Amino acid sequence: MPAQSPLFTDLYQLTMMQGYWHHGLHAQEAVFDLYFRKLPFQGGFAVWAGLEPALEGLEGLRFSEDDLAYLEELGQFRPAFLDALRGWRFSGRVTAFREGSVVFPHEPLLTVHALLWEAQLVETALLNTLNFQTLVATKAARCVLAAESSRYGGQVVEFGARRAQGPDGSLSAARAAFVGGAVGTSNVEAGRLYGLPVSGTHAHAWVESFPDELTAFRAYAELYPDSTVLLLDTVDTLRSGLPNALTVARELRERGHELRGVRLDSGDLAYLSCRVRGALDEAGFPEVKIVASNDLSESVIASIIAEGGRIDTYGVGTQLVTAGGEGGGALGGVFKLAALDGVPKMKLTGEPRKSSLPGAKAVWRAVEADGSYALDALTLGEAPRPGDRVSDPTNPLRFSRLPGGLTWRPAREVVMEGGRRTLAPEGLPDLQARARADLARLPAGTRRMLNPHLYRVGLADDVAALRDRVAEELRGHIQP
Template sequence: MTVSSPLFTDLYQLTMMQGYHAHGLHREEAVFDLYFRKPPFRGGFAVWAGLEPALDLLEGLHFSEDDLAYLDSLGLFRPDFLDALRGWRFRGRVTAFREGSVVFPHEPLLTVKAPLWEAQLVETALLNVLNFQTLVATKAARCVLAAEASPYGGQIVEFGARRAQGPDGAVSAARAAFVGGAVGTSNVESGRLFGLPLTGTHAHAWVESFPDELTAFRAYAALYPDATTLLLDTVDTLRSGLPNALKVARELRAAGHELRGVRLDSGDLAYLSCRIRAALDEAGFPEVKIVASNDLSESVIASVIAEGGRVDVYGVGTQLATAGGEGGGALGGVFKLAQLGGVPKMKLTGDPAKSSLPGEKRVWRAADGDGTFALDVLTLGEKPRAGQQVSDPTNPLRSSRLPEGLTWADAREVVLEDGRRTGPAETLGEAQARARADLARLPAGTRRPLNPHLYRVSLGEDVAALRDRIAGELRAHLGA
């Protein structure tokens, strides 16, 4: 669902805005970078998601009279500031990776260039939308990569609404999961809002509501003769559910229809799916799909495949909608000031990994001769060249020379100018296709779910020199 209120922010954003206004700083041109420091799930990449809802937010943001009346009631804000907010809207420029791109730590995924009070206000909402959807899209991509490693193929559908963090979380998760490669969702509202394919079977309660399992299966098939997937484990998967499903499959075929699938929701998924696949094939139903659910994750999917499982579709619920699992739970995206009034700014801290990078930067992505992504480099403008020295953002002593034979592309583009989109909104299908294409171009080691190769993001000589100069000036000012 789309955030639309300017009050969807932290209080300190508004109190700082008033302070900027009082000190005449509010119209100073500011540059803020949004980025994260560690890939989620201890992986090697993230899938950038949530950009289109974020742009919707920025385009429509303004203060209504009700908003201003509420702010006035707090007793914190002066009349001249509230009056100034009446004509406020976001008029900035946004430069970003296109949705679905694979992205990495320490590079600006999105840069806001706007008057200071505009850029400051949108921090909370942007981080809320983009952190969560990027996290879920990454989880979905990891599940898709695990499923597609099967010699028989496999697909992911999103089943997580009932375990998501509220209605907004469920809808946002379904959208982001599709960007990450899921082929559909069980959530009807998400299907309506985003045009996502809907999928579903029936619950155990359906079987329990009839005199016996076979009667329940026949009743469901009679209602949906061309869209029937039967849940096999209400009574006994192999001794009851499977034989009854085969009876209904034969009856549907005799009537000119075909059983679409069967679902497993408990038990040893690898063993059961093998037994069911053999029985379906032997009975002449090789096209019937086997769907599995039951607290799945990328590691469970990989385990099922490693043990010879024959699942065709994995319904991933809790772990996808909540982005759970080791290294999950939240994406630590941050929004840091990089320049104000044309003067580069940086956060200096004792932990180099948490220091910010000053200046208005560009992100360049290099590919080798076969199109595989090689590394990303941040510069203050110029395209990197072979032989130039680049360094690690977190360790200035770790540096190297850029090799020959790389093809460079500007990884981001201006997506909002004067607060308005520079082109038509992209579809979810376009974002999903980009994610699939980018994942295919990652080095194989970077795609590994465990102990992945860390993709290089490096600083060009100009960014490194600017950082070192400003850090030196700050330390000198402190007498450090």
């Protein structure tokens, strides 16, 4: 991947950098937390994705002479400041959840400890990368959970390149979808860049380019005898596509090959897949897979399964790469200053839900005796103990006491120190495996598509007390 440009940021990040530098504030030690306030898709979890490309971007961030020349052209930046940027690089520490982890609102997913001007510059790029990939990985996980709920099993392939938000969006979505559980992509460039399995069938145009459907099917099978998947609905799925596909399947078998699959791209997918499955099985082709496409989402997949559909692979496109559907569109992650030179900082604001949590915080995850996840808690350092009180981040009056029998472990770790990654990059199959394992450890109700159980994230008393103290100090500055 090409190196990330330091100009991939909002203008105000650069003007603030110059302001910090001009006033001698740039070298203060800052702590920024990245988190989101609301789960996407009205769901019960999110799958954390995009960390590896984000760290790669931080590690290689430099101002080139072309970058500096462009900034000079803008007329807002002083020569001395631009000269200072020549030796600039990110040298901070990053603490984060490992990519593929399940994560929840109001907990710092990633914390940057760095000089103030360093931390300020990277906000936009971090949010861009992590918000989008986490959103898509979460959507993919929901689609996969829906597909796997069938007693026949099912898998998801990302099919969305043509409807994604530009080439960068398409590639990022393919990567994130794999982290979330998709088994491959139709995007060949994503396959090359990320080592993803690539798959596809043919389009209706292939059939329309031949004198008739059977001739088109035969031509495709002749060219790809061991990987043929035939699209059935160009003319009529049951009265033309299916019988012609069976003819080609028999001809392939006579030549020592097997038809790989058939694809349904329109109509009542539950009904059609049952009819096609029955015909394939009756004709002696039980191993031929049925692929479905046509604006699928987790809710459509769930409805197909509920109606007895017999689909093996769901090609999910638009709804996946654009993260569409109820509660989709954007994750809404934010990047807020939590401390400066050891002094806790917070955004108070007139909208309580948008207030931030001050101080450098630790995130802990409680594990039940059976290995399942129970809740997460934020402290100022020490692990929670039985009997400790934790409160709801959105409602201080709602609190509970922690039970015994839980094992608490740090939910995050240092992934970058001195601007260099502390851990070797992980392969996408490893990230996918982590996501799958983490999802399996959630309470079953948290994985539900509709009205999920809300996984608890609690504030320890030390965090809540610090928030209240800093808020009171800020209120003291308000004019009567």
